[in-house]
Amino acid sequence: MASDPKASPIPSVWARPQATTRVRPALSRSVIVSEAILMLDAEGVEAVSMRKLGARLDAAATSLYRHVALKSELMELAVDEVLAEVAQPTADHPDWRAALTEFAASFRATALRHPWLCTLLGQEGLAYLGPNLSKMNEGLFTLFSTAGFPDPTSAINAVYSYAIGMVSTESAWLNTVTRSGQTEAAFLTRLHPNSSATVSDTPDAVAIRDHNFAGALNIVLDGLAYQLNP
Structure with a gap:
């Protein structure tokens, strides 16, 4: 039987290339706010939307609404977060x-x-x-x-x-x-x-x-x- 050319010649986990699949961080209010602040810093208030933020977090906008009900609430959270500085x-x-x-x-x-x-x-x-x-x-x-x-x-x-x-x-x-x-x-x-x-x-x-x-x-x-x- 022909060998798989992608298989490692050494039968060990240490010799096999590590998978590069992206691991999505667990969605939470703190994760959402941190990403929103990065967006605000880079693009400004008008560029931020729940849909775009969800895309950056690899999550549907509806998932974000479970943690933050409105964009205005998100802005409040972002303001208070940076005021800690x-x-x-x-x-x-x-x-x-x-x-x-x-x-x-x-x-x-x-x-x-x-x-x-x-x-x-x-x-x-x-x-x-x-x-x-x-x-x-x-x-x-x-x-x-x-x-x-x-x-x-x-x-x-x-x-x-x-x-x-x-x-x-x-x-x-x-x-x-x-x-x-x-x-x-x-x-x-x-x-x-x-x-x-x-x-x-x-x-x-x-x-x-x-x-x-x-x-x-x-x-x-x-x-x-x-x-x-x-």
């Missing part, structure tokens, strides 16, 4: 201003990694009930209360409004730069063709954005400080 403000920080500066910087870094975050927060407001957002709100409230602010809720809203608004603008700018196919420095030079500066001596674009964020944040914090010492 934000460094939480500590209520016992000796300097409320320094604590807020650290918090705002961490929020900005997270939102720039996930450019859709501010879009969803801006559309839905801060009505999410997720544990990470709740923890963040509680930390800020305790920080402001401990510092002696007469209206901690308004102070929190001021910080959120500044951070979300500023990072939304910055994300839109970076998206425009990406679509141009140029570096940020080259794109800045293109916007100012009459300038005598060249790409090589254009100031560090990242440093400029860092400076703008910190400078405007200081103005917000000055306004908050006035609430303590009018």
Whole structure:
């Protein structure tokens, strides 16, 4: 009898090529949310659908609905998941201003990694009930209360409004730069063709954005400080 040419000449499992069949991970809410975040990071909110997400997970959209009932619920879960990356403000920080500066910087870094975050927060407001957002709100409230602010809720809203608004603008700018196919420095030079500066001596674009964020944040914090010492 002729031998099978695909068979291993050595009758051992270690000599036989391992099968490369894809093993689908067990479908769960955490798996679905993790994949949704990857889609959101790569394609944005409008590109995400339950059907496309199901295709990426090799599962029917109806299977996803067993874990997440609506796309809006999926967005809530994704928002709360990435908010876990934000460094939480500590209520016992000796300097409320320094604590807020650290918090705002961490929020900005997270939102720039996930450019859709501010879009969803801006559309839905801060009505999410997720544990990470709740923890963040509680930390800020305790920080402001401990510092002696007469209206901690308004102070929190001021910080959120500044951070979300500023990072939304910055994300839109970076998206425009990406679509141009140029570096940020080259794109800045293109916007100012009459300038005598060249790409090589254009100031560090990242440093400029860092400076703008910190400078405007200081103005917000000055306004908050006035609430303590009018």
